[in-house]
Amino acid sequence: MIRLENVRKTWDGGTTFAVDGICWQASAGTVTALLGGSGCGKSTTVKMINRLIEPTSGLIEIDGQDIGNLDPVQLRRRIGYVFQGIGLFPHMTVFENVATVPKLLGTPASEYREKVNSLLEMVHLPTNEFGDRLPNQLSGGQRQRVGFARALAASPKIMLLDEPFGALDPVTRDALQSEFRQLQRSLQLTAVIVTHDMAEALLLADQILVMQGGKIIRSGSPGELLNDPGHEYVAQLLETPRRHSQLLRTLEANGLSTP
């Protein structure tokens, strides 16, 4: 469980707030999407959960523990982190990249080898074929799959994803999104995903938080948001996927009617 209470972040000593009083709770095993445009504070919010960024004020709890009292390095090893830049270590093989966190935790090689193999299997990059490759020998989608496997290597209960599919082509993105959803369900992960894509949020999340100017302006399940946007900005965000699907339907109908 993740709980944020009145969390604020300022970079300029209090003149402006990148994150301005966020209150929110995510129960275990759910996916929350933080949705909004550039500079709305969604990435900052998610990075405060693994303390890559320290909040200016407010409380962040994981399973009832104030993370401000935990060692940030230990905290991060318990939380899977996947981001748009992927950040695979170019001087390490695929296998070594995935083994990073177990190695940091001092797990003996005999124990983590099997774990890494099963994770690589799970992301469809079996060790015998891909384990010895270097990141630059992989496609973008394969790299992000390794990124997922690396984040999962220490069996975290929580996963933070900062625009994880942002740099991928639409077909790869679609495949990885559904793979992620399967992984998340089977491992019962509590996931927070940052995105600017309403369609992605609707497809992946149980709960969507729409952010603007550092504040949550609307929250709810995908169904609730579709039924009642409740805010002009949310309505605008919903407009794009709706228009696309309508357009496709029209095109399809026309295509079928003409011989």
Next chain:
Amino acid sequence: MPDAIWSQLGHQWESLPERLGGHIGLSLASLVVGILISIPLGIWAAKRPRVESAALLLASIIQTIPGLALLALMVFAWGRIGWLPAFIALVLYSILPMLRNTITGIKGIDPNLIEAARGVGMNDRQMLFKVQLPLAAPTMVAGIRTAAVWVVARLRLRSLWVPPA
């Protein structure tokens, strides 16, 4: 007259092994001490813009001082001629390329990798040894090679101050 040249040459030839050994020893010693100074300094300065510019400025200024002048300075500073002033001068000369390349190598690492290293839970030390140093190594080694060439090229300074054996 030719006899004098030949006897002088023979005399010099006899002292060659000792001189050669001295040269190699001096260049190695100055390079090793230079590495011990400039690489830790570079690692430390890479994260501190003020230290970085100050250290690079100082190393560059030292580099512009002509060899003879620096040696003279060292001789005055230590009040003696011989091995030590030359050694110190060579160490000072070796610093700039290694310092600059260490800083460039570390600062040139893709910020995504630093974020990933922090994100998976590496502490500063682990990040340095597992990510930053391995990735900066080629640039740093290039700096060491440059420094080695410079040190060897400036070794002749020593011969001006050490009377023949």
